[in-house]
Amino acid sequence: MKQPLAGKVALVTGASRGLGLEIALRLAADGASLALAARDREALESASKRIIACHPDSTVQVFRADFTVQREVDALADWALEQWPAIDILINNAAIQGPIGRFEEADWSQWKAVFDVNVFAPARLAQRLIPTMRRQRSGKIINISGGGATSPRPDFSAYAASKCALVRLTETLAEELRDSRIDVNAVSPGAMNTRMLDEVIAAGPNAARREYESALKRQKEGGTNATRAAGLVAWLASSASDGITGKLISAVWDDWERLDQRRHELEKTELFTLRRVS
Numbered sequence: 001m002k003q004p005l006a007g008k009v010a011l012v013t014g015a016s017r018g019l020g021l022e023i024a025l026r027l028a029a030d031g032a033s034l035a036l037a038a039r040d041r042e043a044l045e046s047a048s049k050r051i052i053a054c055h056p057d058s059t060v061q062v063f064r065a066d067f068t069v070q071r072e073v074d075a076l077a078d079w080a081l082e083q084w085p086a087i088d089i090l091i092n093n094a095a096i097q098g099p100i101g102r103f104e105e106a107d108w109s110q111w112k113a114v115f116d117v118n119v120f121a122p123a124r125l126a127q128r129l130i131p132t133m134r135r136q137r138s139g140k141i142i143n144i145s146g147g148g149a150t151s152p153r154p155d156f157s158a159y160a161a162s163k164c165a166l167v168r169l170t171e172t173l174a175e176e177l178r179d180s181r182i183d184v185n186a187v188s189p190g191a192m193n194t195r196m197l198d199e200v201i202a203a204g205p206n207a208a209r210r211e212y213e214s215a216l217k218r219q220k221e222g223g224t225n226a227t228r229a230a231g232l233v234a235w236l237a238s239s240a241s242d243g244i245t246g247k248l249i250s251a252v253w254d255d256w257e258r259l260d261q262r263r264h265e266l267e268k269t270e271l272f273t274l275r276r277v278s
Contacts, residue, residue: 003031004238009084011035011076013067013125014094016043018194019144019226023091024051024060026230027237033059035080035087038094039066067094067121068113077128086132089237092122092166093144097196098158101207111158118162123169130173130182139182140237143170144189145248150274155208167248167274174246183245185236190224190252197223224252232256247272 010027014020016038024034028051038044041064048060063079065072080087098114099106126141133139147153148160149167167186174184200208200215208215229251235241236249243263249256249272259266266272 003029004240005089005234006031008088008237009033009035009086010089010091010237011037011080011087011125011129012091012093013037013121016040016047019189019229020091020093021047021050022226022230023093023233025054026227026234027089027091028055028058028060030234030238032089032237033084034061035083036060036062037065037076039064067117070116070120070124073121073124074128077125080129081132086136087129088133088136088138089140089142090125090129091142091144091233091237092125094121095144095146095159095163097156097199098162100200100203101155103157106158114158114162115165118159119165119169122166126173126184130177133182134177134180137181139177139180140241141170141173141182141184142233142236143167143184143186144233145186146188147191149186149188149248154210156211164274170248171246171273178245181242183236183241183243185241185245186248187229187232187236188248188250188252189226189229189232190250191218194223228252243267248274 005027010032012020012024015024015036024036028034036044044062048062051060052058061083063076065076067073096114096117099110122143143166145167146163148156149163153160170184170186197215197219200211205212232251240260244259244266
């Protein structure tokens with residue numbers, strides 16, 4: 001069976017559960033060697049065992065890191081580059097939701113911590129890994145976006161603002177790295193039933209005012225299937241998407257399987273980007 005990522009090494013953050021684990025499983029199926037990072041070592045070890053059980057020929061290494069602490073982010077980069085001469089694919093999936101409720105009532109340290117995990121850690125990992133990608137003149141950086149990146153999200157100000165910043169960083173790095181054959185894209189995975197949904201429900205109707213009822217409904221009926229989002233990430237990680245860069249692509253709403261047919265058009269359009277409507 002063809003493995004489009006055979007011989008490639010992928011670093012996946014937030015890989016111990018949820019979408020991160022689904023992405024890791026898909027990348028392993030496609031032949032990639034995996035460096036998995038998260039803050040829960042026990043969950044990471046469990047994820048590694050599951051991946052190897054599903055894909056016995058996979059190479060999987062794990063590293064425990066708290067993404068609110070820069071020295072641990074740097075330690076992750078050091079470790080990854082010690083294990084492999086280069087990381088071909090960086091998947092910045094780790095994220096926290098942060099305080100829920102009115103902005104003026106938010107705990108400021110918790111609000112800032114969201115940027116540590118959702119923006120500064122992905123930026124630092126990219127900064128550390130880009131030099132090796134430049135030297136080999138190839139690489140894929142895929143940032144996982146989320147609710148609030150493209151529209152206001154009241155009561156979730158830290159999460160929304162951080163994800164918007166991550167998408168703009170994606171677009172900016174894509175332009176900087178275009179001549180180096182390093183593609184940088186963002187993925188909007190859709191509303192999934194993860195721990196973040198549990199946090200919304202736990203916050204209650206007084207804090208998560210506008211989203212509480214819809215969260216209860218999604219908990220009951222089910223959210224977006226993570227398999228499709230993982231499929232988009234795997235496609236962006238592969239050579240099939242070469243030259244597509246600086247885009248925010250929805251796993252649910254966009255016909256991404258056919259985007260390669262619009263490769264040259266995408267270079268000249270503002271579609272799939274954060275722009276002012278004019």
